[in-house]
Amino acid sequence: MKFKVWRQANAQSDGHFETYELHVDPEASLLESLDAINESLVHQGKSPIAFDSDCREGICGCCGLVIDGVPHGPVPKTTTCQLHMHHFAKQDEIVIEPFRAKTMPVIQDCMVDKSALERVAKAGGFVSVRTGQQPDANTILIPRKKAEEAFNFAACIGCGACVAACSNGSAHLFTGAKIAQLLALPQGHPERASRARGMVKQIQNEHFGGCSNEGECTAVCPKEISTGAIAAMTREYIRSLVTN
Ligand code: FES
Known part of the structure; x- marks a missing residue:
């Protein structure tokens, strides 16, 4: 699957999308898939994708990505950390961005304040x-x-x-x-x-x-x-x- 992910070095710089490919485990969560991409980026000596998460159980409110244009993605009543890759089984690309709001400025990549x-x-x-x-x-x-x-x-x-x-x-x-x-x-x-x-x-x-x-x-x-x-x-x- 292709992951088209928003990359932005810091709050002052302009952002852009970068595309990564990953052999996806349908039982893995979306954030675990991003972890896997990050591991490979680190091995290549590149900067990993910054994104927020903490409990990964849907209870802390820390995570939050815009996935295919929707905050927390396409599954109703579900936080970003509770999304699993089988929810995206019918698509070959997924677009991931930070929450967009003037009051929640981007800190880096998909992480907002x-x-x-x-x-x-x-x-x-x-x-x-x-x-x-x-x-x-x-x-x-x-x-x-x-x-x-x-x-x-x-x-x-x-x-x-x-x-x-x-x-x-x-x-x-x-x-x-x-x-x-x-x-x-x-x-x-x-x-x-x-x-x-x-x-x-x-x-x-x-x-x-x-x-x-x-x-x-x-x-x-x-x-x-x-x-x-x-x-x-x-x-x-x-x-x-x-x-x-
Ligand atoms: S990481 Fe805590 S709600 Fe998603």
Whole structure:
């Protein structure tokens, strides 16, 4: 199989595609195939392809490639690291690029800087807790429906695919997931106004785009975060302005 891969020495230089050929093991993952290409590049004394990965289990949000034009590739609800080569059995070429968004600049090759998302999370995606003895698990009762709602939004792994898929480069799905997750729990209520204001201000400071309700974000989200997160974020932001 041919791998057409984006190569870019650093953030300042222009990038280009290079093509590599590999005898593919259908049971290998896509990232293992890139590892194999890298081994051969190193043996040839060439620079290996830089790309992000960590857990390779679909839970950390570190990986992220645009594969054949789609963030995280053609298989729905699947992170890049969970793609296997049998998904590409019918094709003889695969095109691999980094996530493309002004707010996630390329560091090298297919590796991008996602720190803007971390700064948005830091602006309010948490609850402040006092130190001291750990409260009994049953002291705050949470209805099962609410717990499940919070869990569904908490499934966001912050991979940035939503930003990469959006024609506006919007981070509304990511931000909304954090806000909606904490809103579903009583522990998230005391800081709900400052959280919404802080996080929305930060997405503006980082120059993420606005949302035009096209839903590209949810289509590529490996964790199926719904646009209900965006609605929750908008409601919470308006509420925070009123209560302020
Ligand atoms: S490497 Fe952790 S989600 Fe892909």
